[in-house]
Amino acid sequence: MSPAVITAIVPQLPSTCLESTSRFYRQKLGFREVGRYPDLLILKWEEQELQFWLATDASLAETSSCYVRVRGIEALYKAYAAIPDLLRAEHALAVRAWGMNEFYVLDPDGNLLKFGEAVPWEPDAGKLPEMPGFI
Numbered sequence: 001m002s003p004a005v006i007t008a009i010v011p012q013l014p015s016t017c018l019e020s021t022s023r024f025y026r027q028k029l030g031f032r033e034v035g036r037y038p039d040l041l042i043l044k045w046e047e048q049e050l051q052f053w054l055a056t057d058a059s060l061a062e063t064s065s066c067y068v069r070v071r072g073i074e075a076l077y078k079a080y081a082a083i084p085d086l087l088r089a090e091h092a093l094a095v096r097a098w099g100m101n102e103f104y105v106l107d108p109d110g111n112l113l114k115f116g117e118a119v120p121w122e123p124d125a126g127k128l129p130e131m132p133g134f135i
Helices: 018-027 058-063 073-081
Strands: 012-015 032-037 040-045 048-054 065-069 100-106 112-118
Touching: 012 018, 012 058, 018 032, 018 040, 018 048, 073 100, 073 112
Parallel strands: 012 048, 065 112
Antiparallel strands: 032 040, 040 048, 100 112
16 A cells, blocks of 8 residues: 555635635635535635635634745735735735745635745844734
8 A cells, every 4th residue: 555645735714605705816816716616615826726615603714814835925915915905004015033025915704814935034133023913
């Protein structure tokens, strides 16, 4: 018997309305819908998959998040910053204490998407940035 191999890890986030979730991710963030079932939505951005399950408790999304590693974060941030009411000032692009250049997006249900790209960082280079508040 051959050993098991993990081929992907796919986040599943709560959604109170799969239609509005799909519309937000397609129209604002550039995902495409590849599957819809009564209680599950499947979206893709290039080959990366993100799924949403239909939740009846709206508070679940307020504590859910997903980390999205990207290349070219400045270009992505600039594109998203051009979309009215998408980004909050407190979620702006910044180098974080853990060596990632990040910005954050909240979807309509309150799921937090953290977009990040690694930056060169030297521990002896000085004081670390402050930890941001997310919401």
